[in-house]
Amino acid sequence: MNARWGRDLGLGVKFAFTGGREGHIRVLLTAVGVGLGVALLLLTTAIPNALSVRHARDDARMDYTYGPPRAKAANTLVISDADTTYHGEDVRGRLVEPEGPKAPVAPGLTRYPAPGEMVVSPALKELLGSGDGALLRERLPYRIVGTIAENGLIGSRELTYYAGGKNLAAHLDGWKTARISAFGRPSASSNTLDPVLLLLILVVFVVLLMPVAVFIATAVRFGGERRDRRLAALRLVGSDSRMTRRIAAGEALAGSLVGLAFGTVFFLLGRQLAGSVEVVGISVFPSYLNPSPALAALVAVAVPAAAVLVTLFALRRVVIEPLGVVRTAKPTRRRLWWRLLLPVGGLAMLAPMIGQGRSNGDFNTYLVIGGVLLLLIGVTTLLPWVVEAVVARLGRGSLAWQLAVRRLQLSSGSAARMVNGIAVAVAGAIAMQMLFAGVQGDYTKNTGRDTTRAQMQVNLSRGADFGRAAGQFAATKGVRKATAIGSTELGDRDWRSGPTGTALVTVGSCAALREMARLPSCTDGDMFVATGGTNDADVAKIVRPGRTLHIDDVNGTGRGKDVTWTVPGGLRQATAITGPSGTRDSSVLLTPGAVPERMSRLLSATVYLSVDTSVPDAFEHARNTAARIDPLADAMEWSATQRSAQFSSIRTGTFAGAICVLALIGASLLVSQLEQLRERRKLLSALIAFGTRRRTLSLSVLWQTAIPIALGLLLASAVGLTLGVVLLEMVGSTVGVDWPSVLGLTGAGAAVVLTVTLLSLPPLLRLMRPDGLRTE
Template structure:
């Protein structure tokens, strides 16, 4: 009987929402838009696991070069694949050069046929770039004729830049690293490497911090139009409904808006899914077909949002007395209590405190405690902010007319003002905590590359079949290149097969060799030996026996057999001291000037070219890459950086940026809807003030103050909570606490900027509402 009465009351509220005339429809639509935006983002979140799995599956399916160190023999079903990846400006381009060795060679995923020599199959995004005016430099580097596009199953994202082109004479250059022979695509032995505890903690906090503002916005959206709704509820009391029935009817109205919001959210999500296939956020792109929410999670969203709408409405009306002749909300409200509001963040801190000092050496962090603790701290922002706004505005007084109008309005409805900025405050608190955590542990996942970027900023690997001297001249003639250091490099072994002892072998002119060792004197024809370099114990032994024959490029077990080149140890070796080379490594072994090298030995060496470039020359790195492509299609240019970051940490940080961009868009859209709803509620009040002669500029300033005061208080509270949460998270990871004040200020500045933009966008409708004819009523 009780359930039936609840159902009848909720159904009546739903009917009032849709059959209550224009007022009911407007309120339902505003609620639906606000809820729908949040639902769309929640559906997007539920689709993330499917997106990651789809990208991973397509990436694994096209795996070709696995760096196993062993090579399979040529057969009817083999294919030679060369890695010809490149970079255009700051965009990575995946490239493969293919040479068919038999009629049954495996076709790469996404291709209908193999490209011939001089032909190229490209991704749709790369084709658009090559056809554009901005892609001319890249087109010069990839001049092959485009004969097709790569299908979706061969790409990890809609915006990926990738190409396949035909190759020839690759067999002689197989090295198992960048050029290899395969008989199938995919890596059946691929396993997923586990995340360490700190990375798991980062992922958990990212999800909670990004989704919490969404939940806050949905909770605020279902309370749109509360003041007018309460007047309708008073009329219901007048015709005989009791207070409980009235609250259930109000919950039914909110339920109607939430259900309509689910429909809107689904539409927003479907539209956004199609748009997602055409845009990139922080260089991450997806296919619309990948954005399929998990059915279980989507069902959870569909059930949780209406239930939350009912519960939030009942909770909001718990302290409101609805009588037949009015709502006792216009009287002086009772002061909000602080004690229970402090319990939420304190409970969150207590849950996290149990893991202080755990670090990554004591197992994974308790996921339930992490989620619960962070959740309670962020919910504490929404609980504390109304009390803080009420306490502060109650003490605000004298000022200009616009200031007084704003303060009086906030004193009468501080809860409404606080609800509008709750989501912003929660988002900023979570962002500050995440920024502190990322900045604190970044050093653990960032390594010193060792490259001396003061001496060289680019490196190009030149295959052994290419004349190194000719390549060097081309690089020297390239715009923006200041200095060029070139080396022909190889490895010496004491025997032709599986040598136990070996040493590095480096050929270069005197100027280049001085960059890798401390030479006493140098002229062309000299040979030097460097003893005592890092991890080099064999050179001293091999150099003790002048005339002994060593072998360049010896064959190791499992590798394809090749012709090794004999090299006798010279009798007139010169001693050279150690020095860190351009890569930060102490090079050992034998250093040889060009005249001391035989023509046969030169064929067993690979070239390395290091360049110092002028960064002020536009696109200087791409000019170098184009020169490298003109030298040989298999050259491998690389920009040198002083530090490098692990892929998993970088991926999580990219995910944070993508999610933050989506949440930021939701913040702006939801705030705008909320602002418009607040203005609609005050239409008659604004019209009355204009009719009595109040200037529009004064009213506009008062609306700005009504937004600025609570947002300032919200950002201050968010900064305190964010710094507290960030400090606790750093203590949990056993990392020294350090506050990046620049990041804190930038986070709060971005949030303030979003609020300012929303306020400016709401000024045109505000001016339309400030007309005396707004007093007209029926």
């Protein structure tokens, strides 16, 4: 039996390549359709490796220090965090100052730049050399002396630089500036995902890959009608029906094997292209995209096997006789019961996990994948029945409408296959959107910042002249108001031994202090103690006239000399209010005239900026001012909420994958549409020869596309909403439907189909000629 199967499949492969022009075109169309799907599958198998390499390279250049402070030595490097943001893109920056000949060299560098010089990533060099990078060039006043090699970057479009610094050791704080003797993460980091995030990842992979599988299954059936008519000739020379089906499967196998080759080429081209593009903030080097050998082998085996099985399944209702093919004389009605079993089975697999949330451990991986798969496969099995049931009841209308409806009544299966992929993609996207919208509140927290009072915060180095900085910011283009304060902490004991009670000290002008407390009259030189906020007990305990308190030296690390301050008499009472940052602190409030020199050198400076967002690049101008005042300044735009980094990365990755899938959908639909037009060439030519207007035929083709896609999108919406509700019940979130998103996703699916239809009109017009009836 195996020998018979091998002989018949081999005969089908031979016919595919020796069947003349028609056979070659069918193999080419199948290969292109399958190749696009294979390319995306190979890309998917390469994603785990790409993420692993990105994390490994990020860990390898880690420059934060842990443990006790290091002393200056021949193998130490002082490095400062100088990150910034430009037009919404992160720019990773480091100021470096080697302290000896054995200082560790950062990955991607051969030597460190001298003060006034910098080494940049290729993408940053390109940006700085363009007109779009003018404001950033002003912020980075260093001469470019080299580029960072690939092993020092996590992506091809990453913006990063290393610049030479001076006297960085004066800023050592273990946070922005550190002394290190090696790069790299000191210990393995814990990136354990909570169950809900893990569920998100599982659903995302299933939803993004399912349309790919559907398109591959559709592609191997290209040219099916013509193929079946050719196979009828085999019955005349003695082939039985089973042998004929196996030969047909061999033809599909040939197309899928060529498709594997095409897919490999498409993947290699896409892999090379990946190095020059950035999708939703993510970029990679081509070398990152190496598919797992085991997964690539699985794709190489699964695609041809699927081609054979799909072809045999498709021919189960086709009777190929020696004198022709019995397909449409009186098609049997499709049965509904077994089609409903798939989505019902999917719901049954997901049902045991309803209400589990994140408190009852991880969700069962196999049940999640199986349940979501069955529900999405249910779309592909239900859609042919829905299309058949609806078009059977359609009747009167214009000539174009009647031509379209009759064609759909005769071949509803082909019409449903063409839109299966888009329906599955939309159903999965709706479910994903509902799940993301339902759980995002759990991963989004309120920052407490009052964005009506300030829209930006700039943290300056310890000891900076924040009063002068406020004036420079106030004169910056786009800045309405600048409020500058200095702060530190007071302890009842030396910070080396650790205080038992602490109190915050806030220094600023009278106008600045009024942002933190309600004050009586105020002039420079006044001192207050604000109560009614947090830490009231400690303030009342240690802030007493005549008591000597110890000033925090370098964020409580106990490095440096013990600096003290004696609480003076005459502290006036004030009431703490909520500051721009969202905190209400009980503290000692001092105007600049009341601050001794020894304290002013230890103040951490913060400037709150009110920005006129109507001014172009207002935030960039503010960042440039911050860089001029202090190269180590940390300028941050404020937002009312902050989202979990893990949740954001999953959502970003999902959008990147969705873009790739939509591109595949569009390309595959176009190939499918062209294949169907080719199949109908003689029919279209005959109608033109009988005097049918081109406009009528064009409208009929449009209706043939519009009716199935409308039914497919309605079914996809129903299944997507059902799956979304079940997933929300599983994570314990409130069930709600974001109708604008649902309508937007449905509209996106319809837009893809409309675009493909418009692109297929030129070849349609070329086919609508009477000379298409010629034959040899």
